Amino acid sequence: MAKQKKQPRPKAQTPKGFRDYFGADVTERSEMLSKISAVYQRYGFDALETSAVETVEALGKFLPDVDRPNEGVFAWQEDDSDWVALRYDMTAPLARVYAQFQNDLPKPYRRYAMGPVWRNEKPGPGRFRQFYQCDADTVGATSVAADAEICAMLSDTLEEVGIARGDYIVRVNNRKVLNGVMEVAGVLDPSDPTKFEAERGIVLRAIDKLDRLGVDGVRALLGKGRKDASGDFTDGAGLTGSQADVVMGFMDARRDTGAETVARLRELTTGSKIGNDGVDELETIATLLAAQGYDADRIVMDPSVVRGLGYYTGPVYEAELTFDIKDEKGRLRQFGSVAGGGRYDDLVKRFTGQEVPATGVSIGVDRLLAALRMQRPETEKPLGPVVVTVMDRDRMADYQTMVTELRTAGIRAEVYLGNPKNFGNQLKYADTRNSPVAIIQGGDEHAAGEIQIKDLILGAEIAKTATVEEWKGQPAQFTVARGDLVAKVREILDAQ
Incomplete structure (x- = not known):
């Protein structure tokens, strides 16, 4: 029995002349x-x-x-x-x-x-x-x-x-x-609108190309025609010099x-x-x-x-x-x-x-x-959502509660839903989303009724010029009471 040919996979590409909007x-x-x-x-x-x-x-x-x-x-x-x-x-x-x-x-x-x-x-x-x-x-x-x-x-x-x-x-x-x-x-x-219809069409297109072809190019199209840089010839309207003068x-x-x-x-x-x-x-x-x-x-x-x-x-x-x-x-x-x-x-x-x-x-x-x-300045990009990081998988309900509070206050926010094992990857994710703020609450903060808030925009600005010592003492990350979550995030966003 002949072996059936394997169906080729479809190509993952946008059709020619179309684009995707993200x-x-x-x-x-x-x-x-x-x-x-x-x-x-x-x-x-x-x-x-x-x-x-x-x-x-x-x-x-x-x-x-x-x-x-x-x-x-x-x-x-x-x-x-x-x-x-x-x-x-x-x-x-x-x-x-x-x-x-x-x-x-x-x-x-x-x-x-x-x-x-x-x-x-x-x-x-x-x-x-x-x-x-x-x-x-x-x-x-x-x-x-x-x-x-x-x-x-x-x-x-x-x-x-x-x-x-x-x-x-x-x-x-x-x-x-x-x-x-x-x-x-x-x-x-x-008295006869169809008369000279072809010539008028050429004249209209020639005038419409003034910015691209210049005066000489348009005049050529009004007359016998024009040869472009590639050697292609476009027929002209066949106007006489005096006729072309009126149009020009x-x-x-x-x-x-x-x-x-x-x-x-x-x-x-x-x-x-x-x-x-x-x-x-x-x-x-x-x-x-x-x-x-x-x-x-x-x-x-x-x-x-x-x-x-x-x-x-x-x-x-x-x-x-x-x-x-x-x-x-x-x-x-x-x-x-x-x-x-x-x-x-x-x-x-x-x-x-x-x-x-x-x-x-x-x-x-x-x-x-x-x-x-x-x-717009190259550095100016639309801000993404506030990202609530996940330090403890078993406390996902706590993180979702934080997000709900922010959303209820009209603040765009999301919980990190990838693999939370590597905390650095969570902050990288926030960077790729151009997030303005990251929320962090580990076990110690949870026990103390606190959260850490990281101002990612301010942090990025400080990182451009700060020394190591200045970076360690930078004010872009701080601890606040859990109940102040919404008010503090709103304050940061308003400042940004």
Whole structure:
């Protein structure tokens, strides 16, 4: 009888393009989302949770640079032949929800949503196939006051989570203005929106790459095309020199104040109705924000903002962090964008046949968390729980009682549940958990009604510079009455 082949063990590895989130990551994200949701609620937005799975038909084709409705998403076919997919953002599900429940929802409907989204794209450094988004949208408001409010709320949110004023900027533009510029440049025909569609797509992507490619790179893409450092050639939009000059002038239209930028954009869109409508909307947004005190140190009108997704129809905005970081080669560069959004008045129309105005913003949660970590001192790590060590296995009930007292007082705490034989290993465990305090009670302390408390944070600081004699006399470990456990631990934590 042939010997059966032994089944190979599965590989313990995360799927390509995905990652695991451990304790500190999850805790920091939860705390940040709590702060964000507090701002959103303060602005009157309600929470909404939708299914992670939508029909491909409902999601539609709005991811950039894809050719099929289910390309770029994780999709599969159900038994009844319907295609479904994991959501690639929070906005497409909102359009479906509003169309489905519009008779039951207030108008306008203001909602925020937080959670993971999935994109079946090529992963790379810092680019994952699953990531968290945090959205806020207003559906049913025609006034650009809704767009101004979103921009103000985005500014408040960044400051609430810890990004200092001066370390970020919210940049605002309008796709109508860009369409007006394209009309003036001769690559948009209002009577036939499908004409020059391919050229406009190349122009949009070129403008969106200004920060990465520079002026020369963008101009090349507006013309015949561009060859990158690897030798790959990207076809251009085929614009003439004079056409490209109009687009480049648009990208260089930002001035010192919002009013001056709006005036320059009005010059560039002369003769285009849609362009002038867009300039009027930008002017209204700038006026509303200035009236609320959101000046150019926080929010600016910036024509270089395009946004990649194809469903934006009016104002678009992007939040960029302006402080410097070092890349993998040690070069200084700015952190870049952490949030973006805009007006998408045609999205709900796919379901209802009627235009429904909508505007919203999406925050890239993982990128914002990474930015906050980069601003934090390397020595600053989230504190772990207080660790109650085990000196006597037979007195586990005593140790559990201590932990219960600490937890009841709102202090995070745990009993060491490993092998207590080696006490040094218990303190090493507390170090790996970044515990602020260790509680010690041996037989002698128990008989005397006392406990020893070890201030691990202070002890680590003293150990950096102390001599042996100073270490022996260091004040990081002391004895207190058993009844003073909670009060003394609270005192230490407050001091830390």
